[in-house]
Amino acid sequence: MNLITATGLTKIYKRGSEEVRALDGVSFSIEKGDIAAVTGPSGSGKTTLVNIIGCLDNPSSGVLKIDGNEIFKDGASFSESELTKVRRKFFGYIFQKFFLLPTLTVKENILVPSVFQKELTVTQEKINEVLEILGIARRKNHLPYELSGGEMQRVAIARALINSPEILIADEPTGNLDSKRSQEIQEILTQLNKERKITIILVTHNPEFAKIGNKKIEMKDGKITVEN
Ligand SMILES: Nc1ncnc2c1ncn2[C@@H]1O[C@H](COP(=O)(O)OP(=O)(O)OP(=O)(O)O)[C@@H](O)[C@H]1O
Ligand SMILES: [Mg+2]
Numbered sequence: 001m002n003l004i005t006a007t008g009l010t011k012i013y014k015r016g017s018e019e020v021r022a023l024d025g026v027s028f029s030i031e032k033g034d035i036a037a038v039t040g041p042s043g044s045g046k047t048t049l050v051n052i053i054g055c056l057d058n059p060s061s062g063v064l065k066i067d068g069n070e071i072f073k074d075g076a077s078f079s080e081s082e083l084t085k086v087r088r089k090f091f092g093y094i095f096q097k098f099f100l101l102p103t104l105t106v107k108e109n110i111l112v113p114s115v116f117q118k119e120l121t122v123t124q125e126k127i128n129e130v131l132e133i134l135g136i137a138r139r140k141n142h143l144p145y146e147l148s149g150g151e152m153q154r155v156a157i158a159r160a161l162i163n164s165p166e167i168l169i170a171d172e173p174t175g176n177l178d179s180k181r182s183q184e185i186q187e188i189l190t191q192l193n194k195e196r197k198i199t200i201i202l203v204t205h206n207p208e209f210a211k212i213g214n215k216k217i218e219m220k221d222g223k224i225t226v227e228n
Pocket of ligand 2: 046047048171
């Protein structure tokens with residue numbers, strides 16, 4: 001069964017009297033276990049699309065179904081509290097800017113999502129597990145400024161995994177990294193997909209990185225030009 005189905009998703013931003021069609025009737029589906037690589041020029045709507053898939057933003061029209069639930073339908077949506085539940089149950093998010101809190105240690109940063117989620121109790125085992133997966137156990141008590149860029153992104157990935165999400169949304173996760181660090185992140189994401197069956201939606205400018213996707217979504221001017 002499709003994990004994610006989008007039908008005719010449209011997002012219109014209004015700037016005064018001018019309208020920007022950031023998404024213009026986009027339809028596709030993603031199956032459980034896919035790595036979907038989203039590519040396309042700057043401004044083509046990639047971030048808009050993955051933010052809507054991740055329920056961080058709402059479409060102006062169209063339907064988004066996640067695991068059979070109609071989250072957005074023709075301008076209507078789940079309530080904010082229902083959206084919060086969907087985000088917590090299904091999604092982990094990784095961004096180009098790592099968004100680590102500078103005064104918190106690695107371990108504390110990883111625990112940030114649990115501070116906002118009453119129902120998410122994180123065991124010491126879970127913390128150790130994500131630290132081990134990302135190879136940052138030695139860095140547990142370090143502050144972000146003591147880390148390399150690659151390590152910061154691995155902390156951000158560990159944080160995204162703390163609620164055991166089914167789907168990882170990664171928007172240009174290696175955009176701030178050199179090619180060696182970028183390669184490490186590619187391997188980590190591939191491994192998470194293979195070993196833990198996490199579905200990954202990856203936005204990248206890097207054609208080599210996009211190759212880890214078994215599915216390709218190419219965008220231009222708010223439309224999908226290639227889906228395979
Ligand atoms: N909050 C907003 N208000 C108005 N216009 C917006 C807003 N967010 C995005 N846009 C516009 O929507 C279009 C798509 O933007 P989006 O950020 O999705 O592109 P992108 O493909 O992620 O680009 P990049 O590769 O540069 O990150 C662009 O024309 C952008 O200017
Ligand atoms: Mg973007």
